[in-house]
Structure formats: structure tokens, C-alpha cells
Amino acid sequence: MPAVLSPKAATDKTDKSIHLQGNASRLMVELRSAAKTYLNGYKALLDVNLEVKQGEFLFITGPSGSGKSTLLKLLYGQELPTQGEVIVDGCNVGTLRGDRLSLFRRRIGIVFQDYKLIPQRTVAENVTVVLQAQGYTRKEIQRRLEATLKLVGLFAKGDCFPEQLSGGEQQRVSIARAIVATPPLLLVDEPTGNLDPDNSWQVMQILQKLNSFGATVIVTTHDEQLVRRCNHRVIQVRNGRLYKISA
Numbered sequence: 475m476p477a478v479l480s481p482k483a484a485t486d487k488t489d490k491s492i493h494l495q496g497n498a499s500r501l502m503v504e505l506r507s508a509a510k511t512y513l514n515g516y517k518a519l520l521d522v523n524l525e526v527k528q529g530e531f532l533f534i535t536g537p538s539g540s541g542k543s544t545l546l547k548l549l550y551g552q553e554l555p556t557q558g559e560v561i562v563d564g565c566n567v568g569t570l571r572g573d574r575l576s577l578f579r580r581r582i583g584i585v586f587q588d589y590k591l592i593p594q595r596t597v598a599e600n601v602t603v604v605l606q607a608q609g610y611t612r613k614e615i616q617r618r619l620e621a622t623l624k625l626v627g628l629f630a631k632g633d634c635f636p637e638q639l640s641g642g643e644q645q646r647v648s649i650a651r652a653i654v655a656t657p658p659l660l661l662v663d664e665p666t667g668n669l670d671p672d673n674s675w676q677v678m679q680i681l682q683k684l685n686s687f688g689a690t691v692i693v694t695t696h697d698e699q700l701v702r703r704c705n706h707r708v709i710q711v712r713n714g715r716l717y718k719i720s721a
């Protein structure tokens with residue numbers, strides 16, 4: 475296993491990421507009567523209550539358009555709740571602005587459904603942009619880059635630009651970018667949408683490995699087979715409301 479993602483690395487004093495160890499019963503995510511109505515009046519989420527413990531792995535399933543991505547956007551502060559409260563890692567996300575929001579986001583690794591890679595930057599640059607912004611040393615950036623690209627099977631593609639990659643490879647670059655700083659919370663929106671079953675399972679194993687080191691992981695997916703293969707809590711979103719599928 476690459477040293478960068480080993481528990482030792484995660485708790486190393488030189489590590490700039492938040493420590494992954496902690497009180498397992500502490501809540502990482504709390505939504506209290508949260509709702510999201512978009513500017514055009516569309517009610518995407520209605521009165522959502524959810525608690526996710528630190529260190530938990532949670533699947534969010536549900537039909538297209540049900541509100542899964544909107545829920546992750548509320549957790550990341552990309553969208554503000556129009557009602558209720560969204561508390562993540564002790565922060566009331568809806569009240570964060572400017573630098574406080576940027577600092578808060580450093581503690582979250584996010585894989586966007588549409589990847590959001592920077593087209594003019596290489597794979598290596600896309601993955602390390604997070605580390606550059608956080609002031610890691612060049613040596614540490616290189617160490618983490620290599621280990622993370624190896625982990626997602628893209629070590630040979632570091633110098634490629636996103637347009638030179640397949641959809642599945644771009645998806646894995648966005649996963650590499652999300653995990654390279656070993657954040658305590660990973661939000662992953664449809665991570666296997668463009669992957670074949672073998673690669674999907676590989677990505678799930680990476681996410682589960684990070685979870686086993688202490689990261690809280692929240693994954694949205696349409697892939698019922700993948701959900702069944704893993705033994706994690708599942709909630710379903712339907713028409714903007716949450717339903718418990720398994721404890």
C-alpha cells in the first residue's frame with residue numbers, strides 16, 4: 475500500500491491534513507430540517523434530517539433528479555440551504571463565506587459528478603493543485619502525487635491533459651485529486667458512472683481503504699450492485715426526501 479495513504483502518514487506530524495483519528499461517536503455531518511429551493515423555485519430538498527458519524531461510510535442512492543448532488547453541494551457549501559441547518563465537522567456551513575469557506579473546504583475531498591478538471595493543466599497539476607494551495611513542500615507533493623496516481627492506476631498518465639484521457643480515466647483523476655490530501659471527509663458524487671465493473675470495484679476498494687483509516691465517506695451512486703456488494707448504511711433520496719434503506 476502506498477505510504478501516502480497509510481495510517482502512519484495520516485497521523486504524521488508533518489501531515490498538513492486534519493488528523494483522521496478521533497472520537498468515533500462524534501458527528502461529522504448533521505442536517506436539521508434542511509431544505510433547498512433553487513432560485514427558479516424548484517424544491518430540490520425538503521425537510522432533510524441526517525446524521526453521519528465520524529468514520530462512517532454512507533451510500534446515497536435514488537433516481538435521477540431526486541436531489542443527491544444537491545445534498546452533497548449543501549455539505550460542501552456549494553449551495554446554501556434555504557431552510558434549516560447544515561453542520562459539517564462542527565461548522566455551520568450555511569454561515570461560512572470567503573476565507574472561512576475556503577479553509578473549511580480544505581478538510582473535504584470532493585469528487586464532482588462532472589469531474590471539474592482544469593482542461594489546460596496536466597493530470598499531475600490537476601491532482602496537486604490542492605496540495606500547492608495548502609503549502610505542502612515540493613518533496614511531499616511529489617511523494618503524494620506518485621502514490622496517489624499509482625493507487626488510481628494512472629501513474630503513466632501524469633503528463634497528459636484531460637482531453638487526452640477516456641471518461642473513466644478523467645473520473646479517476648478527479649478521485650485522485652479528492653484523496654491526495656487525505657481529508658477527513660470525502661464526498662463522492664457518482665464515482666463509478668463511467669467505469670466498467672472491475673474499475674468500479676477498484677474505486678470502491680480505494681474509498682473503503684480510506685474509510686478504514688478513519689475518513690468519513692459519503693458516496694452517491696445509481697449502481698445497486700455495487701451497494702449490495704458493500705456492507706454499508708444506505709439512504710435513498712426520492713423527490714427531495716430521505717428514506718432509510720438499511721441501518
Ligand SMILES: Nc1ncnc2c1ncn2[C@@H]1O[C@H](COP(=O)(O)OP(=O)(O)OP(=O)(O)O)[C@@H](O)[C@H]1O
Pocket residue numbers: 512513514516517518536537538539540541542543544545587
Ligand atoms: N441550479 C439549479 N437550479 C434549478 N434547479 C436545479 C438546479 N440544480 C439542480 N436542480 C434540480 O434539482 C433536482 C435535483 O437535482 P440533483 O442534481 O440534486 O439530482 P441528482 O439526484 O443528483 O440526479 P442525478 O442522479 O441525475 O445526478 C433536479 O430536478 C434538478 O433539475
Ligand SMILES: [Mg+2]
Pocket residue numbers: 542543544587663
Ligand atoms: Mg447527481
